[in-house]
Amino acid sequence: MKDILQSFRRNWLxxxxxxxxxxxxxxxKSRFNLTNTFILPSSFGWAxxxxxxxxxxxxxxxxxxxxxxMSYFFSALLLLSLFHSYxxxxxxELSFSPFEPEFENRDITLKCQLLSTQQYPAGEFLLxxxxxxxxxxxxxxxxxxxxxxxxxxxxxxxxxCARIKVExxxxxxxxxxxxxxxxxxxxxxxxxAIKAPIKLHPSNKNNENTLAQTTIKLQSDxxxxxxxxxxxxxxxHVSWKHMAKGxxxxxKDFSENAGISGWLxxxxxxxxxxxxxxxxxxxxxxxxxxxxxVFGVDLGATKxxxxxxxxxxxxxxxxxxxxxxxxxxxxxQNDA
Amino acid sequence: xxxxxxxxxxKIPGSMISACFALSVLPLSSTMMPWVxxxxxxxxxxxxxxxxxxxxxxxxxxxxxxxxxCMLLLVFFSGQYGLLATMINLLVVAxxxxxxxxxxFADFHLIIVVIIFLVACGFIYxxxxxxxxxxxxxxxxxxxxxxxxxxxxxxxxxGIKQSTKLILQTIPITILLFLMVPxxxxxxxxxxxxxxxxxxxxxxxxGDIANLAQSGDLAFRAEFTGRIPEAQERYWRALVFDSxxxxxxxxxxxxxxxxxxxxIEPVGEATRYLIIAEPNDLRWQYSLDFPIVEEVMSDxxxxxxxxxxxxxxxxxxxxxxxxxxxxLDTPLNHFMTEYERQRNLQLPRQGNPRTQEFVANKVPxxxxxxxxxxxxxxxxxxxxxxxxxxxxLMQNSPIDQFLFDYQRGFCSHYASSLAYMLRLxxxxxxxxxxxxxxxxxxxxxxxxxxxxxxxxxxYWIENEGWTRIDPTAIVAPNRLMNGLLSSLDxxxxxxxxxxxxxxEFNDVPLVRQLHDFLVLIDHQWTQSVLRxxxxxxxxxxxxxxxxxxxxxxxxxxFSALAAIALFIxxxxxxxxxxxQRKHYSASAKLLALxxxxxxxxxxxxxxxxxxxxxxxxxxxxQSKQIGVFINRYYGAEYGDRNIPxxxxxxxxxxxxxxxxxxx
Numbered sequence: 001m002k003d004i005l006q007s008f009r010r011n012w013l014x015x016x017x018x019x020x021x022x023x024x025x026x027x028x029k030s031r032f033n034l035t036n037t038f039i040l041p042s043s044f045g046w047a048x049x050x051x052x053x054x055x056x057x058x059x060x061x062x063x064x065x066x067x068x069x070m071s072y073f074f075s076a077l078l079l080l081s082l083f084h085s086y087x088x089x090x091x092x093e094l095s096f097s098p099f100e101p102e103f104e105n106r107d108i109t110l111k112c113q114l115l116s117t118q119q120y121p122a123g124e125f126l127l128x129x130x131x132x133x134x135x136x137x138x139x140x141x142x143x144x145x146x147x148x149x150x151x152x153x154x155x156x157x158x159x160x161c162a163r164i165k166v167e168x169x170x171x172x173x174x175x176x177x178x179x180x181x182x183x184x185x186x187x188x189x190x191x192x193a194i195k196a197p198i199k200l201h202p203s204n205k206n207n208e209n210t211l212a213q214t215t216i217k218l219q220s221d222x223x224x225x226x227x228x229x230x231x232x233x234x235x236x237h238v239s240w241k242h243m244a245k246g247x248x249x250x251x252k253d254f255s256e257n258a259g260i261s262g263w264l265x266x267x268x269x270x271x272x273x274x275x276x277x278x279x280x281x282x283x284x285x286x287x288x289x290x291x292x293x294v295f296g297v298d299l300g301a302t303k304x305x306x307x308x309x310x311x312x313x314x315x316x317x318x319x320x321x322x323x324x325x326x327x328x329x330x331x332x333q334n335d336a
Numbered sequence: 337x338x339x340x341x342x343x344x345x346x347k348i349p350g351s352m353i354s355a356c357f358a359l360s361v362l363p364l365s366s367t368m369m370p371w372v373x374x375x376x377x378x379x380x381x382x383x384x385x386x387x388x389x390x391x392x393x394x395x396x397x398x399x400x401x402x403x404x405x406c407m408l409l410l411v412f413f414s415g416q417y418g419l420l421a422t423m424i425n426l427l428v429v430a431x432x433x434x435x436x437x438x439x440x441f442a443d444f445h446l447i448i449v450v451i452i453f454l455v456a457c458g459f460i461y462x463x464x465x466x467x468x469x470x471x472x473x474x475x476x477x478x479x480x481x482x483x484x485x486x487x488x489x490x491x492x493x494x495g496i497k498q499s500t501k502l503i504l505q506t507i508p509i510t511i512l513l514f515l516m517v518p519x520x521x522x523x524x525x526x527x528x529x530x531x532x533x534x535x536x537x538x539x540x541x542x543g544d545i546a547n548l549a550q551s552g553d554l555a556f557r558a559e560f561t562g563r564i565p566e567a568q569e570r571y572w573r574a575l576v577f578d579s580x581x582x583x584x585x586x587x588x589x590x591x592x593x594x595x596x597x598x599x600i601e602p603v604g605e606a607t608r609y610l611i612i613a614e615p616n617d618l619r620w621q622y623s624l625d626f627p628i629v630e631e632v633m634s635d636x637x638x639x640x641x642x643x644x645x646x647x648x649x650x651x652x653x654x655x656x657x658x659x660x661x662x663x664l665d666t667p668l669n670h671f672m673t674e675y676e677r678q679r680n681l682q683l684p685r686q687g688n689p690r691t692q693e694f695v696a697n698k699v700p701x702x703x704x705x706x707x708x709x710x711x712x713x714x715x716x717x718x719x720x721x722x723x724x725x726x727x728x729l730m731q732n733s734p735i736d737q738f739l740f741d742y743q744r745g746f747c748s749h750y751a752s753s754l755a756y757m758l759r760l761x762x763x764x765x766x767x768x769x770x771x772x773x774x775x776x777x778x779x780x781x782x783x784x785x786x787x788x789x790x791x792x793x794x795y796w797i798e799n800e801g802w803t804r805i806d807p808t809a810i811v812a813p814n815r816l817m818n819g820l821l822s823s824l825d826x827x828x829x830x831x832x833x834x835x836x837x838x839x840e841f842n843d844v845p846l847v848r849q850l851h852d853f854l855v856l857i858d859h860q861w862t863q864s865v866l867r868x869x870x871x872x873x874x875x876x877x878x879x880x881x882x883x884x885x886x887x888x889x890x891x892x893x894f895s896a897l898a899a900i901a902l903f904i905x906x907x908x909x910x911x912x913x914x915x916q917r918k919h920y921s922a923s924a925k926l927l928a929l930x931x932x933x934x935x936x937x938x939x940x941x942x943x944x945x946x947x948x949x950x951x952x953x954x955x956x957x958q959s960k961q962i963g964v965f966i967n968r969y970y971g972a973e974y975g976d977r978n979i980p981x982x983x984x985x986x987x988x989x990x991x992x993x994x995x996x997x998x999x
Binding site (some may be wrong): 010043045047055056057058060061062063064065066067068069070072073074075076077079080081083084089120122123124126135137138139170171172173 | 339453455463479482483486488506517521522561865868869900903908
């Protein structure tokens with residue numbers, strides 16, 4: 001029975017989403033309006049409708065004008081609430097910020113900005129998606145607010161964000177105004193890092209055999225000198241002694257890693273589970289990048305030439321994240 | 337997904353709603369079971385504790401047990417309290433339990449629903465203006481508290497202001513609906529609410545009226561067009577009892593027979609007045625002797641029988657409105673058949689031996705009716721009789737016990753013993769109940785309340801007719817002159833539930849004016865709101881459209897709907913922006929155009945910076961066209977050049993076409 005219900009529900013959701021995709025296409029900035037806003041009485045609203053009917057019957061049967069007036073009063077309240085709720089809701093604008101890339105096991109933060117161009121002061125909005133919910137109180141009219149909603153972790157890849165339900169029970173809570181919005185921004189999820197010995201194939205193809213099994217010892221005491229701190233430097237290379245003396249952030253430069261360069265190959269790890277292999281690669285890329293080693297990545301079809309630096313790290317991780325996904329997307333699409 | 341209340345939402349709206357709940361329960365306090373009071377106090381205590389500091393919520397098992405226990409108690413006591421009272425208790429219990437558990441929005445909404453039901457129940461019992469104002473404010477306050485739930489970070493005071501605004505906006509629509517929606521007859525017979533039937537009843541035992549006397553409920557209003565008779569002349573006849581079984585008086589079936597009623601030529605001057613009677617579960621109406629009904633405004637005809645009573649064919653479930661001309665000087669002597677004489681001499685077979693003995697010994701059998709009466713009344717003069725609301729219980733031979741043992745009683749004791757003794761002395765006599773006196777509200781409006789209920793005796797004098805004799809007048813003459821309260825001692829006076837009345841302070845001119853004003857408002861309230869019905873609706877249409885027919889009725893309804901639509905339009909249409917003069921902004925046009933192709937200006941950028949950011953993505957032609965536009969625009973904005981709108985439009989068109997070719 002439960003299974004039937006579940007499958008029924010899933011079926012309904014896919015149909016709904018299909019319909020929504022046509023009606024409310026993904027957009028990074030949406031002003032709520034007739035096309036993307038739904039409005040129906042809330043449970044309290046339905047209760048009120050029942051009360052109106054009940055009071056009407058009661059008032060008619062007892063020929064009691066006061067009870068009848070109560071019935072009329074609540075119908076008027078329902079009528080006006082309908083307009084107030086709708087008007088309140090549609091005087092808001094929601095824009096989504098690009099997603100920060102995240103790792104598989106971490107929550108994804110949805111950041112958005114709610115701008116109210118309303119004549120109504122304050123109110124409360126509810127954002128929910130994928131079982132997570134955020135209740136946010138607005139402060140004043142004509143004000144924008146930054147909201148962030150933590151979404152549950154996702155698997156590796158470049159994903160469309162699920163539809164986000166934006167709800168509001170403005171007024172007396174008699175009506176629920178809601179919309180399902182989808183940001184155009186994509187969510188980039190990197191594979192998590194699984195620790196494994198680093199295997200760096202030297203760039204010099206001739207020496208491939210001899211150095212194939214070289215495991216680089218990265219924790220080196222071979223201090224070359226001190227230079228100014230650059231944002232991409234690993235934090236554990238900062239010379240804290242100098243910092244403590246008030247000489248600013250200086251980085252200890254290690255000699256050994258500077259000379260090393262090579263290729264990481266996915267084919268080394270692909271025997272077992274592909275995902276696992278990608279996770280090991282993820283660890284190695286992060287680690288090498290931290291140590292500022294010049295390295296290239298060979299994923300079979302895709303090859304990234306040896307490089308170092310933050311952009312290189314991001315590029316490598318992006319390729320890992322999207323590895324095997326049917327449509328290889330340009331990175332820029334993510335931020336578009 | 338269940339929306340939970342946070343601490344702030346629990347605090348102010350939570351305390352508001354519990355106060356509203358408490359206020360809505362209080363007027364129904366008489367129907368509440370004692371143990372519900374305990375629960376009620378506990379619930380308020382829990383809310384208070386929650387507001388003051390965060391306390392751990394009760395666990396579900398305890399709560400469910402409590403709920404089951406409460407239900408069992410309700411079922412257990414339901415027999416004693418009747419269905420309607422049990423339902424009210426159920427509502428209060430549900431509200432209390434929800435107050436204790438209040439965690440989510442749904443709980444909060446449920447309490448509002450309970451309050452609405454309680455208020456509706458209250459309106460069935462009471463409809464006077466003060467009460468309506470009280471309950472309306474309770475309703476408004478509970479709605480305001482729901483608003484406070486969704487108000488966000490708005491301050492409490494502006495939240496209240498906003499919600500008041502929204503609530504007040506509904507009032508015009510409510511009034512229009514009130515006038516417009518057709519009145520229907522009752523869809524089915526509703527169970528009568530027991531407590532509205534305070535009033536006289538069709539049987540009378542000596543103690544009955546004493547209970548009635550403690551109620552301050554309105555029985556009827558009378559609006560006089562001329563002189564108002566003195567208090568001691570205002571005997572409002574309602575029921576006439578002619579059958580006595582030794583303990584209680586009942587009325588014969590024939591009394592509702594009008595066939596034999598003869599026409600009576602009234603004598604003397606007429607006293608004309610309008611009666612607005614509250615509903616009760618009897619068919620009898622009120623009038624001064626001798627009544628001729630001039631006009632009946634309510635929908636049921638009013639008849640008069642041989643005993644000068646007014647009555648309708650069905651029970652007075654609705655208020656009655658009628659105009660009567662009373663001829664106070666007309667003798668009530670039109671009729672006395674032998675059958676009727678026998679009825680009014682009827683005596684119970686047994687009981688009350690001491691009274692029988694007294695009459696046999698003290699009343700001469702051959703004397704005239706007046707002399708017999710005098711001999712009987714001597715008993716009341718000689719002994720030390722007292723007038724009291726709390727007569728002792730007299731079960732066996734009540735008249736004996738009253739006359740010779742206790743000698744303490746209420747008007748019904750005096751009247752029934754006098755009528756009984758007159759019958760023993762072979763004088764036809766009967767018991768009449770109704771109201772006596774009434775309170776003058778202003779120059780011509782009189783209110784008569786349940787505590788004005790009274791019983792007196794009529795006896796037949798040959799060739800003169802029915803003559804009223806009120807034995808209470810001998811014992812407590814103040815009762816007739818100044819009303820019930822003046823004839824009771826202070827302690828008993830407190831038992832009478834008395835509405836607040838400004839007329840006691842009528843000596844102060846300001847108070848007098850205020851009092852008259854309040855009376856006027858109250859009168860208007862009763863006349864135009866409580867009595868508004870199909871006929872009033874019909875009159876309204878006649879007044880506005882000239883004639884009542886289907887076409888005008890439709891016009892009326894549509895115009896009311898149009899008025900509602902217009903009102904909503906005034907509230908919600910963005911007419912402010914329509915009438916705002918929009919001045920032409922070339923830069924806004926350009927931005928809108930670029931926006932269409934996916935470029936958006938950031939807030940911090942100037943127009944020039946924005947274009948500079950775009951330029952790497954643009955073709956040469958596009959940059960050139962935009963460049964021309966920007967130069968012109970800056971020239972106009974910051975220089976003295978004046979560029980007509982058409983020129984901008986031309987440039988914009990060029991930019992647009994340059995984009996089209998590339999895409």
